[in-house]
Amino acid sequence: AIVVQGSATPLVSEYYLAAKTSRPIINLPARANPNIITPSINVVDMTSKNGFLRHRFLSDLLLNTINQNLENNKQTLIYHTRRGTASTTLCQNCGWSALCPRCFIPMTLHADQHALICHICGYRERVPTACPDCGSTDIVHKGIGPKLIESELQKLFPQATIARFDGDITSKNSLNQRYQELYDGHIDIIIGTQVVAKGLDLPRLATVGIIQADAGLALPDFTTRERTFQLLAQVIGRVGRNDQPTSVVVQTYQPQNPTIVQGIRQDYASFYASELAERRRGIFPPFVYLLKLTCIYKTEATAIRNAQKFAAKLRSEYPDTTFFGPAPAFYERVRDTYRWQIVVKSTNRAKLLAIASQLPRTHWQYDIDPANLL
Ligand SMILES: [Zn+2]
Ligand SMILES: [Zn+2]
Structure with missing residues (x-):
């Protein structure tokens, strides 16, 4: 029997082993539908407060885009990862984030001990009161949840129909249950976590908005970059699926971060190359x-x-x-x-x-x- 594994974002370890054992890898660089229009991509730098005059975490560009979509009877998908959002420790001024110097992964805040701790090796240090890179005291720890996004958007767009899909919602309110409503365009704004990143194909969807693309990078694990890349590439893939013009608004504190850049470009080849180098440097699978x-x-x-x-x-x-x-x-x-x-x-x-x-x-x-x- 022959097994064919298909993915736009294969796991680095699996791709590496397939290449190493000379299993055939078939690349499909062209789109199945030649008439599709690729989405326009807009990156909003969250370290610059100029882009956030109306709301602290919903950029003016994102709010204006939602407004236009509502006027044109189009849908907006707002994506936010739950993973790692509570443990982000970063500098709002320059985008620095706290990494373990031994494992090169993000450290977790233990507020009761006033410490950042590496959950792989146990390394700990005091919570910085100023950024070690730029000296700014604008260090933040808190995260943004899907419920908060929903309530804020409902306040800003009281006329819009909003649906939220995440782990907190019961199965009768699941994505499958409400798929027809979504497909027919009865829902104006869709807010979701990982569950909305993959598989959705909505003809009226005009924009994907990403609240904080680097949020998942704060999770203390060697697979953090890979998951962040996969989810970004996948959720951006919800638009640009037909001959209608679409757009993506990516908000991030780290617009230069290689994983973010690669995810936004859906550039698997360069992600694979750099991630493999990182795994080799940190001595993680597939090298061990x-x-x-x-x-x-x-x-x-x-x-x-x-x-x-x-x-x-x-x-x-x-x-x-x-x-x-x-x-x-x-x-x-x-x-x-x-x-x-x-x-x-x-x-x-x-x-x-x-x-x-x-x-x-x-x-x-x-x-x-x-x-x-x-
Ligand atoms: Zn800084
Ligand atoms: Zn460590």
Whole structure:
């Protein structure tokens, strides 16, 4: 049997392995429909407040575009990622964001400890009161949620019919349930998270607006750039599907960020090349195998003590293997338990399985080849 995998945004690891094992890769550079008009792309720099005279996170350009669409009986899709939005620590003046100097991934705010902590390796530093790059004290942590976007838009456009699709909505209000309404154009403004990025094909959709394209980049994981690229490329792909003129408004604090630029251009080839280089630099898949060991305890002290004890045992038994942590898991507190994790990297997958087999019978779980380290 032959398996054909098709994607405009394949996973970097899968593409790499396909190329390495000489599996045939077929590129389809041309559009299926030659009459389509590619959308006009507008990038709004969120570090410049001049573009936000009417609202603090809805740009004048986006609001004007929504207004025009309403007048022309066209739809607007507003996309905002939920992932990582609560843990963004960045400079509003220059776009700097807090990265772990060892893992090159974003650090997570622990407000109660006044600290930024790397959830991969445990590195911590004080929350900066001024930007280390430009000295500005305009450091922000807070995120924007779909509910807030909905209520703000309803205030600004009271006459518009608005529908929101995200994880909080019950299934009777799901995308599938309301697809006909969307398709027929009875909904003027669609607000959504990841669920709206893929698959939607709406003939009256004129504009995709992205609230903060770099929001997903704040998530502390090696797959963060990949997910951000995929979602940007996918949601922008909701327009430019027919012979009607369409547009995209991308708001971002980091308009120069390579992942953002590549996502906006839907440029998989250059994303693949740069992401592969980053994975090589940080020593992540496909250049190494990963094993994630997580311990779960009722109290934080026992979680830390047992994680440290097991990490010390592993380090003495496998001196030539790289162990990271223990560090608090990204989802550190789940259902009244505390989770700490150890991350193991090796080019020898059998060795990782051997390590996993030594795991204590209780309180521990492992994940070999984890999709992410969250
Ligand atoms: Zn700055
Ligand atoms: Zn780190």
